[in-house]
Amino acid sequence: MQIYIPRILLIGVGLIGGSFALAMKKQAAAGHIVGVDREQAALKRALELGIIDEIAVNFAAAVRDADLIVVAAPVAQTAAIFTSILPHLHEKTVITDVGSTKVDVVAAARKVLGAKSAQFVPAHPIAGREMNGPDAALSTLLIGKNVVVTKLAENSSVAVACVEAAWRACGAQLHFLTPEEHDSVFASVSHLPHLLAYALVADIAQKPHAARLFQYAASGFRDFTRIAGSSPEMWRDITLANRDALLIELDSYTAQLSQLRQCILDDNAPAIESIYRIAQNARHDWISAIERAEKPGTTGGD
Amino acid sequence: MQIYIPRILLIGVGLIGGSFALAMKKQAAAGHIVGVDREQAALKRALELGIIDEIAVNFAAAVRDADLIVVAAPVAQTAAIFTSILPHLHEKTVITDVGSTKVDVVAAARKVLGAKSAQFVPAHPIAGREMNGPDAALSTLLIGKNVVVTKLAENSSVAVACVEAAWRACGAQLHFLTPEEHDSVFASVSHLPHLLAYALVADIAQKPHAARLFQYAASGFRDFTRIAGSSPEMWRDITLANRDALLIELDSYTAQLSQLRQCILDDNAPAIESIYRIAQNARHDWISAIERAEKPGTTGGD
Numbered sequence: 001m002q003i004y005i006p007r008i009l010l011i012g013v014g015l016i017g018g019s020f021a022l023a024m025k026k027q028a029a030a031g032h033i034v035g036v037d038r039e040q041a042a043l044k045r046a047l048e049l050g051i052i053d054e055i056a057v058n059f060a061a062a063v064r065d066a067d068l069i070v071v072a073a074p075v076a077q078t079a080a081i082f083t084s085i086l087p088h089l090h091e092k093t094v095i096t097d098v099g100s101t102k103v104d105v106v107a108a109a110r111k112v113l114g115a116k117s118a119q120f121v122p123a124h125p126i127a128g129r130e131m132n133g134p135d136a137a138l139s140t141l142l143i144g145k146n147v148v149v150t151k152l153a154e155n156s157s158v159a160v161a162c163v164e165a166a167w168r169a170c171g172a173q174l175h176f177l178t179p180e181e182h183d184s185v186f187a188s189v190s191h192l193p194h195l196l197a198y199a200l201v202a203d204i205a206q207k208p209h210a211a212r213l214f215q216y217a218a219s220g221f222r223d224f225t226r227i228a229g230s231s232p233e234m235w236r237d238i239t240l241a242n243r244d245a246l247l248i249e250l251d252s253y254t255a256q257l258s259q260l261r262q263c264i265l266d267d268n269a270p271a272i273e274s275i276y277r278i279a280q281n282a283r284h285d286w287i288s289a290i291e292r293a294e295k296p297g298t299t300g301g302d
Numbered sequence: 303m304q305i306y307i308p309r310i311l312l313i314g315v316g317l318i319g320g321s322f323a324l325a326m327k328k329q330a331a332a333g334h335i336v337g338v339d340r341e342q343a344a345l346k347r348a349l350e351l352g353i354i355d356e357i358a359v360n361f362a363a364a365v366r367d368a369d370l371i372v373v374a375a376p377v378a379q380t381a382a383i384f385t386s387i388l389p390h391l392h393e394k395t396v397i398t399d400v401g402s403t404k405v406d407v408v409a410a411a412r413k414v415l416g417a418k419s420a421q422f423v424p425a426h427p428i429a430g431r432e433m434n435g436p437d438a439a440l441s442t443l444l445i446g447k448n449v450v451v452t453k454l455a456e457n458s459s460v461a462v463a464c465v466e467a468a469w470r471a472c473g474a475q476l477h478f479l480t481p482e483e484h485d486s487v488f489a490s491v492s493h494l495p496h497l498l499a500y501a502l503v504a505d506i507a508q509k510p511h512a513a514r515l516f517q518y519a520a521s522g523f524r525d526f527t528r529i530a531g532s533s534p535e536m537w538r539d540i541t542l543a544n545r546d547a548l549l550i551e552l553d554s555y556t557a558q559l560s561q562l563r564q565c566i567l568d569d570n571a572p573a574i575e576s577i578y579r580i581a582q583n584a585r586h587d588w589i590s591a592i593e594r595a596e597k598p599g600t601t602g603g604d
Contacts, residue, residue: 126518126520127520128520128521128522146518146520148518175517175518185514185515185518186518188506188509188515189506189515189516189518189519189520189523190518190519190520190522190523192502193502193522193523193526193527194522195559195562196498196502196526196559197526197581198562198577198578198581198582199555199558199559199562199577199581200494200495200498200555200558200581201580201581201582201584201585202558202577202578202580202581202584203554203555203558204490204491204584205580205581205583205584206580207490207554210584212487213487213490213491214491214584214587214588214591215477216428216448216450216477216487216488216491216492217491217492217588218428218429218430218448218491218492219430220430220492220495220496220528220529221491221492221495222589222592223525223526223528223529224495224498224499224525224526224528224529225495225581225585226522226525226526227522227525227526228578228581228582228585229582229585229586229589230582231582232575232578232579232581232582233575235578236571236574236575236578237571239566239574240566240569240571240574243566243567243569246566247563247566247567250559250563250566252505252509253501253502253505254556254559256501256502256504256505257497257498257501257552257556260497260500260501261549261552264541264542264545264548264549265545265549267542267545269538269539269542272538272541272542273534273535273538275500275501275504276500276504276530276534276537276538277534278503278504278507278508279499279500279501279502279503279504279507279527279530279534280500280503280530280531280532280533280534281507282503282504282506282507282512282516283503283527283530283531284531285516286516286519287524287531289516290524
């Protein structure tokens with residue numbers, strides 16, 4: 001389905017929101033894009049970069065006139081944003097978001113929007129860069145990337161079709177999970193690794209001989225800790241927004257560490273090698289699957 | 303000091319040993335290089351690639367005639383290698399190694415070689431690639447890389463000078479730590495991260511819904527787990543060879559994780575952000591320092 005959305009309200013004009021807007025414009029899938037952001041400098045920059053056509057001067061009117069509202073702000077602000085939208089929300093307006101957690105966002109939507117949560121189709125684009133803000137936005141960022149849509153039982157088919165078509169227009173591959181499945185999956189493969197990387201660097205940084213330790217850190221350490229360079233504010237919010245699923249994954253991981261610790265104490269070389277080999281094989285299979293999927297000409301068919 | 307070593311015996315012709323040999327030849331710092339390896343195929347390939355000039359046919363003679371012996375085999379084999387060398391070791395021959403752990407290697411040297419441990423100057427080049435074996439060896443691998451030399455009290459100044467000059471001829475930057483300092487530093491910035499990455503991938507791989515989890519893993523996960531693609535055998539050996547230092551670091555890290563877990567339970571957003579920020583800042587400073595050091599023209603001076 002080719003889509004054309006006359007008026008979009010973009011709440012948050014940073015990396016993800018900006019990349020969505022640029023892609024929609026490039027595909028001629030969007031008409032007029034109005035921007036809102038808590039940072040005026042970001043709004044001005046987004047206007048200069050052609051991410052938005054207009055900085056919202058009248059928020060109420062911008063909400064009322066929008067065909068699609070994209071909430072691309074840190075997840076902890078979602079409830080406040082829904083509260084500000086609600087009084088002006090037209091019944092035909094569709095809402096989507098880009099939050100890294102979904103259970104809390106859906107709960108906020110249902111609590112704040114009530115029956116109008118039917119208009120909200122949650123989404124999570126799996127894309128990022130080390131840079132943030134409008135200057136980091138790229139029209140190509142979402143091409144080939146996974147976007148997880150966590151449809152709600154109350155969503156209208158029209159709202160779902162609009163959101164799916166918009167993300168597809170950006171070049172994304174759509175996947176469908178429940179909000180609970182989504183949060184459990186990302187607790188495991190994204191939120192926990194971030195927490196683990198932050199914890200390692202923080203632990204080292206707080207040692208009295210930290211300077212010497214960093215002096216000898218090499219490329220393996222650099223890659224392992226790259227995600228500890230991410231925004232502390234954003235990841236604080238994700239950590240707390242997804243606390244239940246994250247604690248389950250953290251406890252599972254801690255149990256795996258305890259098992260390895262016991263193997264070391266027992267000088268159990270075969271058990272240590274076995275755990276390492278499970279990991280090496282699983283990672284090898286995963287990388288091979290990614291490379292097959294990325295190879296042009298092998299994903300075709302009919 | 304420019305160096306020329308007439309005869310080198312290379313025990314282990316893989317990535318590190320091979321790169322050392324290629325660099326020494328390129329700098330005209332080595333005469334004749336004889337190779338020994340537990341794998342005949344690797345020896346033949348090393349000969350084809352010009353890493354070695356000769357496959358050792360008479361191990362006793364090869365040891366006896368060597369000016370420098372480089373032990374570039376997995377650390378768990380060090381004691382056995384010293385035992386095989388000892389009966390044929392000339393008093394003027396110098397020995398170095400490339401092991402990732404040092405306390406155990408030094409203990410093996412003193413136990414097996416006795417007073418002749420004075421001839422053994424331990425070293426650890428901080429360099430690697432994702433590939434292994436002679437085909438992965440590069441004459442440029444060690445250029446600008448750190449090599450930690452853990453001199454022994456009993457080392458002769460001639461032996462130390464020979465080993466230092468050899469690693470410098472390969473283009474490496476030399477650093478000096480005691481074996482205990484070395485093992486503590488690398489437990490922290492290398493061995494623990496490997497264990498943590500293996501544990502994460504193994505934990506996920508053993509879950510019933512592992513396939514779905516890997517399906518959504520993205521670039522952050524890829525970087526975080528890259529070191530879990532390393533050789534299980536080699537890292538099993540390093541884990542056990544450096545168990546005392548590694549357990550100290552693992553327990554420190556586990557305490558940091560427990561603290562974070564409690565912050566999540568307490569919904570303590572400022573404390574979580576503070577830990578994440580310590581990590582982000584420390585990593586940022588570290589990366590900046592690396593980039594300053596790598597920038598041509600800024601490391602000069604007198």
